[in-house]
Structure formats: structure tokens, C-alpha cells
Amino acid sequence: MGAQLTLISNEVLELLDDSINVRPRIQKLRKEFFNKAPSVCVQRARLYTKSHQETEGKPMILRRALALEKILNEIDIYILDGELLVGSLSETPRGASVFPEFAVNWLREELKGNPVAFPDRGGDPYAVSEEVKKELLEDIIPYWYGKTHEDRVKSLMPEESWRAGMEVKGFDDSWLVISGDGHTIPDYIKVLKVGMAGIIREAEDHLKNLDLAEPDELAKEPFYRAVIITAKALISYAKRLSSLAAEKAGTETDPVRKKELLEISRVCAKVPEHPAENFKEAVQSLLFLNIGIQMENNGHSISFGRVDQYLYSYYAQALADGSLSNEDVLELLNCFWIKLNSFSKLRDFDNTKFFVGNPLFQNLTIGGQTLDGRDAVNDLSYLCLCSTKKLKMVQPSLVVRYFNGISNQFLGECAKVIRTGLGMPAIFSDEVIIPSMLNIGYSMDDAVDYGIVGCVEPAPQGKIGGRYGAAFPSPVKMLEIALNGGLDPRTGIRCTNGKKLVECESFDDVMEQFKGQMDYFLKQHVIFDNVIDISYRDMTPNPLLSSVIEGCLDRGKEIKEGGAKYDFTGGQIVGLTCAANALCALKTLIYDSGKLTKEQFAHALATNYEDNSTDPKGEEIRQMALNWAPKFGNNDDPADSLASEITRYWATEKMKQKNTRYGKGPIGGRFIPSTATVSANVPSGYVIGATPDGRKSGDPVSEGISAYRGSDKQGPTALINSLGKIPNTLMPGGQLLNVKLNPSTLEGDKGIQNLVALIRTLFDAKGMHVQFNVVDKKILEDARSHGENYQDLIVRVAGYSAFFVTLDKDVQEDIMMRTEHSFA
Amino acid sequence: MTRGVIFDIQKFSLNDGSGIRTTVFLKGCPLRCAWCSNPESQETGLQRIYWKKKCIGCGRCVRVCPKEKGCQLPGYIVCENQCDLCIHACPAGALQGTAKLYSVGELAEAIKQDVRAYYRSGGGVTFSGGESLFQWQFVREAARCFNSMLIHSAIETCGFAPWEQMWNAVEFIDLILFDIKHLDSAIHQKYTGAPNELILENLKKLAETGKEIIIRIPLIQGINDGEDHTDRLIWLARENNIKEIHLLPYHAWGKPKHEGLGYDNFHKFERPADEKLNFLIKKISRSGLQSVIGG
Structure with a gap:
């Protein structure tokens, strides 16, 4: 890792200053990005389909490898000025490739305009040319009927689990029925060190040593062959770009650009095949591996891990031998950042509401501590921060690891970036994350070296098979069903037989019914996600990704067969604090104070608080629910302790559940909870009727472990105290806390000092994560009506930042209604 | 046991002393500043603020009122019986009581919740009001308690109280934010209802004890934002060996509270222009004193 500098160099500090702009090259590339609209691209789907038509009959892992090989060999490539x-x-840049092997029904319908055509979406629109549309509809989609991951999932899924997830929506897992999972940090460090050639050698050695007379070993043979095919394909993709660069250099008249093109050509001829030997080679190698993995599978959140640590030696060497200045390094980081922004994932219409802003969640982690407990921040950490600060773009999702020994200087620089309103960096605390990882079986070394995946999911680097992304369980929906005696009032589907609210004689009865529903939906969610994993294993194995996850090559197993060193399945609870508020209202108003009867409250819920013929009237009951019952986020024990109880119960039960890799090699093999809700709190609310916290039918539920919008009225320190009562250590899948601050709170040096103090206070209280939205509400209001003036206005959604104007109307509204803390 | 009459406890206060603080707003004030932004703090008794926007017109307040026909809203200010039935009957949060009694122990419970934030930020607790000295016995006991809890304490005061009371209140306080409204006693009398001799005398005595003092002035355009007045303020600070002056520009945020209380005497003053504020800040800084807007 090389000698770490404890003091930031003046040169880097100067680059961070607001007066310094990025280089003209970067300004131009950034501008071109904003000028280019996202579009649907067909080549991957065409090549993948052709390959599959040619390889029918071969084992799936080989078919997948051959398809990726064809894509990497034949897809059009480009180099921008x-x-x-x-x-x-x-x-094309900002193009979204199509992955027909996962699902085609939604694609066909949306190409035809059902429910909304791609270019007409309220949020995340895509352009589709007529030719692309025609080819997809006529040539590609028809081949896939009955052959996709979706078809397999449906054929395997027990009817009851399908109903619980897709119709009742006690959890929502629809996104994984039609796309890949992703969510890991590949072993970039190894690829930098040995190159893909090293991976190939390793696979060849294993292949050579297989005893094919042993049936178990015979089964591994196609895996190794697939690994070798994909590794070679990635190398050849890089070499195609190398040739293109050389070709362009041949006709380039500008001598400076000519030299750059020749350098690109040299680098691409070398990496990722061979070990990277300088900073530029290292970054290009990372990028190639990231691209290859995302072409193989459209799962998102293929994250980078601790780049400031594993790239540091290259950086230090470049500075020492004078080959790069700090400004050059910043320029390369800028190029890297812009490149990541140009990647796009095509999601179905419904899921654009869950994942607004078409994020790929390519997380990049900086800061934290070294294995021997020292502050790991170095000049490169500052430069990464600087790149995000200067570019003001949403990718990569930059996160900073906090620990007690972090310097105020670095935290202060982070605070300055947060103050600009980027929503980044998000900050995570080692003090909670490391124990949460140890608690589920990670080794100390792997835990200390964690990076963040996706939104908020802590993961070891190059050692986990996934999958963090899973269903979005909805405790508020579960509570609604519990209060209706096990019947879902929206669909009329009966889930279980239980007591209705009017039959609950005590609050303990209510909790018992609620826990009954949690048990029921937890079981269905586990079945649902395990079915998805079985299909992933059989239908969409990933040889390239598996080749860069520790354990797979040694065991000769793909990830979904149990190849990885660690393996957990996630699941992101949506609306946890909303459920706590709802329970608290029932407890306070019915069982503690007797201000309302069970019948009155049940009737008000059934009539969406709108029946004016009762006494009290519906709206009066709603106001009582809003104002007379404690709410999470105000350091009010009754509400906070219920949030804590839900967390403890759900987490404990959940971590007992096994995933499909249990007992097959990986450490773990279980389910773990998180509150990485992305924007799912908005669509989750659509299917839930009025709830006892005063929320009306269809309104959003709460996001992450944040307070329900507008309900935290005592300021951020009270919110922190509420959060501190939650056993955050039981959320190894990641806890998500949004805090919205008024920009006036952060003015001047004093504002920065206070923000640093606030962050430290939050982590003293054992918070796991925090992210800030610092945007004046007036600006958001204006941006909603005059989007054209705010193309690059960024807001924090939940676990990631997005361009405000790309967001769906309901999500914009939800962000604006979150409580804004500002103080006299 | 002394109990404090408190109308608000505001957490995460950033402008009443250093760091992240909790500000305790005590009720009762001997002055009647024409620009008062906390009109609910002036009287010691229970008052009620009516927030019209939140009212859903359910009439539950009227139903519980012991008066025959219920009180007439708005415009009703202080219930004769100091009764709070209507406040508790309101489901919409449209009626807000302005006084709550706290023992020192109860207040300490509220204050200690944010102790992590105080230590991380160099913050603490600030007594404000109203006028903190109006409840000097309570402030003294509470301050002594916070002192023993190692929590930094500050007090914001207008300085208008007998010296004995003042000293008793501040003996265990770490930082004094001393408000000066105007240095001309007649003008002071005109806008606050009291002359300023006692205030200036108390400032002098307080300075002699060596307590850390910051002068704060609510700046009202045309009344106390003149260059000349600022010169006199600087002179006052120097004379008393005070190093810091905070300028608090006027704001009209108290208006809804005036209305909610049923007061009809709200007068809108003007905030000095930013250029003026910056000019004054520079002027004070040039004289060797520290100065900030907002504090």
C-alpha cells in the first residue's frame, strides 16, 4: 500500500479550492454528456440473441460465455474527442443496452407504448429509433418467448409466494424477475496485479488438474472453460479499442491529440491482459473489467471499493517519477467519473419509480482505516473528493468511510462538498459497520477492508457473490393486513387467519398479529428470492464476474452455485419508521389513553379518514393520529422503541433464513436485512390504504431509517437520538438515513464546523450511515416548473444522487416534503 | 423547589453561542421592545397561540371550554382561569400553549439528551427568553446543575434587573450574551419601555467580575444602525474590555405569533441593508473587535 501521507499536500488542497475549474477537455466532455439524451441500444441484444441461436444444446455457462465473447468482439466501439x-x-454514449435473456414481455409492451412508451416517460425517458424498435419487436423479442429468466422464475414460483409478492405486494421483488442482480465489488485488486492473463492461467491450471473421472470435478469443467473464454474476450475488446485508437492517431492532425491516442492505444493493448504498471493503466483496467461485467449481466451496483487505497501506490509512483502531476491525476479521475455517468441501465416503467434517475449505483469508497487502525485518508482520497466536487455529476456514488480517528480536515472538506448540495459524499461509520459484519461471520481483515456497494451495502472487496439487492419488504403493508385479520383489503386476498384490530384486546395482541404477518411475508420473500436465485444459476450464470470473486476459481463453481468466499441475500425494508409510527398511534390513542375506541379507529382507516358522519369525524381522528401520538425522529421513546422492536424482530428472524448457497461453501449463506429503500417508498405507498399514523391511502411510506416526511420536528440532534436507539448493528445489509438541511445552516466556516460536529455526533450515537440534501426548497419548486434551467441540479434520493429533472413527479414531491432542518 | 416557566426548548440552535446548543426560552420580560420577535415570552402566565392555518374548524376547543359559549377565536388571548383545556382538546395542533413548568431536574433531562453534540461541537445550553433574569432563581439553580454536568452554559440577557439578581443568575454561567438595544436612554425608553442606566451599570459590574461577555445588538434600520451609534457601541465594548460584538439584524418572523396571540400592535420595522451590515462589520473589525452577523 506504500507509505501513506498523513498531511494533505498543499497542491491537492489548492485543487480543492472553489476558484479552480476543471480543464477545458473535461468541461467539453461534461457538456457533451448533458447534451446527449439517453437512448435504447440494440446491438448487445442482437449479438446475444444470434449467439444463443447458434449455441442451443450447449451448457448454459458456455452459452453465456460465447455470447459475451460475441458481443465484446462485435459491438461497435467509439472513442470520443x-x-x-x-x-x-x-x-453510443448514454446508451442503454437490452438484456433479452432476462425478460422480454415488458420490453415488447413498452415499445408498443404500454403503459408508457420509452420517450414519453415522466421520469427517466429514453429515445428509441424506429429501426431499433422494429428490430427488437420483429427479430429479437419473438425468439425469447418461453426462454427467459422471467419464464423460468414463473414456472418455479409457488403460487402463494407469487401472490404475496406480485399481487398483495407485502414485498416487491418484481425488478429481479426481469433483470440481473449485480451488487458486488469484483476483485479489481487482483486484476491490477495479475491481469486477465493471470486469471486465465489460474483457470487453465485448475482445468488441467481436474480428475474428470470424479463426477463432481467433471461438473466444473465447463465453468473453467467459460472463464477462459470471457477473460480472453475482455482482452480482445481492449485490443479492438487499441486498434481504433491507433487508427484515429493515424489520421489525427493535432500532434497533442495524436500523442494521446497513441498512448490510449498502448494502454489498451496492455491492460486488462497484463498487470497495470502505472496510474493510467490501472484506471483503464478497472474500467474494462467494470464494462465487461456489466455487459455480461445487467445487475447494477458493480462497485469499485476502496480506490484511494488500492490505487495509491500507482499514484504515489506517478508523482514521484514526475510522469503525472496532481492536476493530471485529477483529470484522469474526471474522465473516469464522466465515463461512469455515460453508462445507463434500461428499467421497466414500474421500476423507474423504484430506481428513479436511472442510476447504476457504481459506488466508490474512500477514507476509513487501515488494517492496523490508522487513518487511511491520503492525497488520492482528497483528489477523488475533488473530482466529485468539481464535476457535479451523479456517478460514481462517492462514499466516505468514517471512523473515530478520521481527521477534522478531511471531514471538513467532505462537509464543503455536501454543502454544495450534491448529496455526496454519503458517510458510513466503521464503528457500526465492522461489528455488524463480524456478527454475520466476516473475518476481521475482510470486514475492516470493506467498501460500499450500491446504496449503502457494506461488502468485502472481491469476496462476495451477492446478492445484496433483493425484495423490498413492506412492513406497513404487513401491518395493514394484520389489522384486517390477515386479509389484504385492496385485493381481497386472504394471507392468514388472524384477529382484526377490533378483536385485539390489548396492544400486545396487535403486536402479535403484526409479528404473525412479518413471519408470513418473510417466509414468502425468502421463497421468492430463492426461486430467483435458482433461475439465475440455471439461466444466467456469470463466468466473467465469477472469475474475479475469491473462491469461485478454487471451488470451480459459479457464484450462484456457491463459489464465493462469502454469500448473503439481502432485502430492503421500506417504511420501517412509518410502521413504528402507525403502531405507536394505535398504542397511544386506543390502548394507553382511550381517546379512541378500536372501532372508531378501524372505521376511520377503512374510510380513509374521510367519513364525516362519525364523532369524531374522520379528519379529526387523522389529526389526533398525526398530533397526539409520538413519531419516530423526535427522540420520543414510545415511537423510537417500536422502531427498535420491529428492527430487532425482523433482523433476528431474517438472519435465520437460508439462501440457495447455504452449506455449499460460502461463509454465510443466509439472508440479511437492510433499509436501502432507493425510491421504493413512493410506489410502495400506492398499494397501502390509510394507516394509523395519519397517512392517507396511496401516500408514500417512510424511506430508509429516516423519519417520515415532515414528522421530525425537533431538529437533527433529536433525529440522531432516535436513530441511536435502533440496533443498527443488526442491519449488516446497510442502514440508510436521509437528513435534509437548509443551506443557510451551513454558511461560513462555522457552518462547516457544525456539520462536522453533527456527523461525529451521529456516529457517536451509533448511526451507520448519513447523507444530506442541502437544497433550498424554493429552488426545487422552481426546478419543477422550469426544468430546462436545472438540467444539472442534483438531489439525494435514497442511497444515491440523481438529476432532479429526470425524476418522476411523485418522487420530486416526496423529496420536497422531507423535513428541512434550519434553525434560528 | 424552584420551577421555571419555559415556553420553548429549541435543540440544534446554532446562533446563541458556540457550537450546537439547546436554547431554553424562559417566559417573562421587563421590557416591551417594539420589535420583539418572541411576543409570547413577555407575559409570565399561560397564553395560547392560535395557528389559523392548522385549524380544521372542528370546534372541539369550544366544546370543552368551561365558559358558557366557548371563547371566540381568534382574538382571545389569555384565559381568565389560566385554563388549558382547549389546548389539549385540539387534535390539529392549532392551539399552542406558551408555558410549561419545569423543575431543574426535568430541564436537565431535556438538556442532557444532546450532550454528545455539545462535546463534539463545543456547544452547550443557552438561557434565553423573554428575559432570563426574570426567573433568576431558577436560572441560578439550573446553571449550577449544568456546571456540575460539565455542560457549557450561556445566557442571553437584556441586563435589566437589580444587580444582586443578575449576579445570582450568572454566577455559574460560562458566557454572557449581553443585549444592548440603544445607548441613548431616552430612545431606549421609547422603544423598550425602560431607560438603560441600570443596564449599562450592570454591564460594567459584570465586566469587572471577569466573566466572558459578548455584546449583541438587534439592529433596526433607522433606530440603532447608525455609524455614530456603532462608534458608541465599540467604545462601550472597549471600556468594559469586551472583545466581541454580534449584530442581529431585525427580522419579522414574530409576526404570525403576534397574530396568533391576538395582539394587534405588530409594527413592522426594516432590516438594515446587507451593504450597511457589511460596512458596520468592517468598522467594528477595524477597531480590533470581533464581529459577526447573527452570532
């Missing part, structure tokens, strides 16, 4: 780093997920 001024680019220093090359490669792309599609044939």
Missing part, C-alpha cells in the same frame, strides 16, 4: 479513457456499455 478528448477522451483519455475508453470503452462503453453500448454502441
